[in-house]
Amino acid sequence: MFQTNTQTIANRYPLWKYVLIALVILVSTLYALPNLFGEDPAVQVQPAKMVSFDQKVVNEIEQALQQAGLKPRKVEFDGKQLLIRFDNPEDQLKAKSVIKKLIDRKAVVALNLAPSTPAWLEAIGAKPMYLGLDLRGGVHFLLDVDMEAAVEKAYRRFGEEIRTLLRENRVRYGMIKGEKDRLVVGFRNAADAEKAKALILEQYGEDLQLDEKASDSLHLVFRLTPKTLKATKDYALKQNITTLRNRINELGVAEPIVQQQGDRRIVVQLPGVQDTARAKEILGATATLEFRLVDERHDPEQAVRTGRVPPGSRLYHFRDGRPILLKDRVIVSGENVINAQSGLEQQTGTPMVSVTLDAAGGRKMLATTKKNVGKRMAVVYIENKVETVVGPDGRKIKKRSVNKDVINAAVIRDQFANRFQITGLDSPQEAQNLALLLRAGALAAPMEIVEERTIGPSLGADNIKQGFMSVVVGFLLVLVFMVWRYKVFGVIADIALALNLIIIVAVLSLLQATLTLPGIAGIVLTVGMAVDANVLIYERIKEELRNGQSIQTAIHAGYEKAFMTIADANITTLLAAIVLFSFGTGPIKGFAVTLSIGIVTSMFTAIMVTRAIVNWLYGGKRVEKLSI
């Protein structure tokens, strides 16, 4: 290697490097700072769709709180939503019910823990780290949308449309059947088939294509075009996400996350939810309603005995098992419901749901009830379930089941349109859930919960405590160890390590990356590994000193020679961290993130910052002996 004399090596850093380091310290301290302030129990009031708040509403809420004897610490209104902070969780809970009573359905009222970051820090965009569910408690769901069912539904819908099209054009057809992956239309003669083919392709050429191989002269087999197939799936996913959002709003959750993952899955994260059982019930539910007329002319008992259902009718059962025949045609379904409220029927005290239909639904209902006064109409409660089970041969099987119960069949006493009540429900809880589900809208396809991770609030708090303890203890141990081994240079490494921790926290806060328990483990691991760079440098300096180099040369050579090794070693660890990030899910990603950030920031602190201190202490001076 190169030889040089002592005088030429000064170990001085230019001023701009010190300025840069000072700047980094300042900025990262600022952005790490919000984590020191705690959180306030708060109530978050978010206006529902089509509703906006003004100062009047805010005043009303403040008044109501005052009347209830509650003193909010602070009421923040940003023009859109309202955040009301309290001193303790008891007040927070009371306030929630007060506000809920006051504004009812006009807003989503949710409990929240609001960070109490001072305004001047908020002004520069500084926020505390975003804690994952395993640290703050809550529910994580992964829902799998049953795409096969969505596609089948699309084939059925096209079947219905084609039926109308052919009827309107007076083309005679035999049967029309929408199946899992195709639509079959049958005819009596080939001429009709030809005519229909032209009609259908003209009208639906964008969506359907003829499967020539599967078709023959009397049967036309259609399949969705790839574009429409994709659109169908996209729609199912989007519609389900929308519905889930509505349902979650009904539950009242602050900062929920509903996100698409992959092409058929939805992630739902509900931080801080206490009643997880209800959350699961509501999210996973697919219940909807159908209204049908009762077939009064045939005997349902006979249909059960003979197994023959009269044409134009279908066999259903009441919840207690009694059979009933209902007309094929659906008058109105849950999709037409725009509002639903649960309550108790005044005369009997039984649970009921009062329903409001949209304009189209109201018209249909009016037309039907007008003609059928004195006859019965049935309410069918439909629940789609899909579940994956492991079969005896170890293969995964998707099991679908549909429950269709008739919850009541009442005589139409008078014609009615868009407002009416449904009774016959088992419990007030069921009435409540049904009303909620009807309000939130229908799912385009059933969903299955394929992954669930629920962390109770106490475990979340414990995880933070234990994670924090391991960081502190690990950090202190390394501090002591380094000082014991490297004396003054150990202290320098320790300063760099402390700074590294601050920078990691600042970067995590700035990026708002999710901090998880494995993420904390990543920080702990970084603390242990970050000093490696210093160890490499210091050992090299010692070695140079042993080889008889002067002090200044030894320092210089130690830093220079160790640099490539440090870079090499860190790049490989980074490589592993990146692989982890791309393959890992949730918590594991958190580990990869903190590990990667830690590696990068440690390169800065362990090399540049320690060098700056060393240069400042020893650079250009006559030093007799290094304390290393």
Added chain:
Amino acid sequence: MFDLGDKKIDFMKLRKWALLFSATLIALSILGMVLKGFNFGIDFTGGTVIEVSYKKPVALNEVRDVLRQGGFDKAVVQHFGSATDVLIRIQPREGMTSAQVSNQVLELLKKHHPDVELRRVEYVGPQVGDELSEDGVLAVLYALIGILIYVALRFEFRFALGSIAALVHDVIITLGVFAWTQAQFDLTVLAAVLAVIGYSLNDTIVVFDRIRENFRILRDKTPEEVMNISINQTLSRTIMTSLTTLLVVFALYFLGGEIIHNFALALIVGIGVGTYSSIYVASALALILGVSKEDLMAPPKDEVDREALEKEMQQAFLEAEAQRNRS
């Protein structure tokens, strides 16, 4: 204490014994994996895990009885960290959604002991379990391949093989410990294994870097001597770094809580074995594969250029420093 800079331990002389030792460990590990298999967590098998906490210590038999009466015969019930915490593991079950299972279990336990508190529910459906296992295996493979390419580019192919062998060695022994102890193998452990790969390689590279440097300086030494000298030179660093890392990982193990207990265990084993393997397995294997002076002495042309360039830049840097010093 361990200022080993002047010590000359003849590591390479012992390499046969070391390889024998490693071979034995690997054989034992594979034996463990074959005989006992892994105690996979629900991340990979699917199923439901419910953690509950009582105010007072609770007898596991009572909990088991309650669950059995509720129809959960095959539930695995164990304490988790303390006598007041109980972990219940339930296999996937036909005709019942995850939500129903956990709600029902909690209801049963509440009837038995009203003060029971739900700490955590984890449910992984069978198809997700399969995906996670697949992704896990792929992740380890990709990490190894990526590293193989990186080391081959930075060093020499034989070194790359040596370091990969060392990594595989570390991974197998870590897995072996999990097989023999039947500690639960879940996603966090997999993450730890990947971290071990990164860490162990880190160690190996530091040694290799020195070997490469010394091959160029110590031209009259045999490869065996060069390796010995290099390992001795880097020994105190290797030990120091392993110690600081082990310190923090032990802090995690004892203070981090039950959930990352096994994660920390994997790191402890991996770092321990990784330290040993970067000293022995990697270098010894490179030596056996026939790394010679010529492989590193005659670097490709651009390497020579770069070295010259580096030298020039250093010279310029020194001159500039001297100038600034004078002024």
